[in-house]
Amino acid sequence: MLTDGPTEDEAATIGEHFAYLQDLTSKGVVVLAGRTTNNDASTFGIAVFRAASEPDARRIMETDPAVRCRVMSATLYPFRVALLGK
Secondary structure: OOOOOOOHHHHHHHHHHHHHHHHHHHOOOEEEEEEOOOOOOOOOEEEEEOOOOHHHHHHHHHHOHHHHOOOOOOOOOOOOOOOOOO
């Protein structure tokens, strides 16, 4: 995550990243996405999404423009929901 202001190219990539997540959300793939509100070295974002397999999940993650262009880094954590609130 960027802790300083983005360059013009990074800002464009972040816009593409947001549009990518919006599209996946409209298709029911992304369950939630967001980031912490702090702007220091501990800031991070999270995206929880549905995928049929780990390779499919990795493709979704690696296709994200911000990850592909190395504006943001990403780590895949397979996850199984145990409890879900309303």
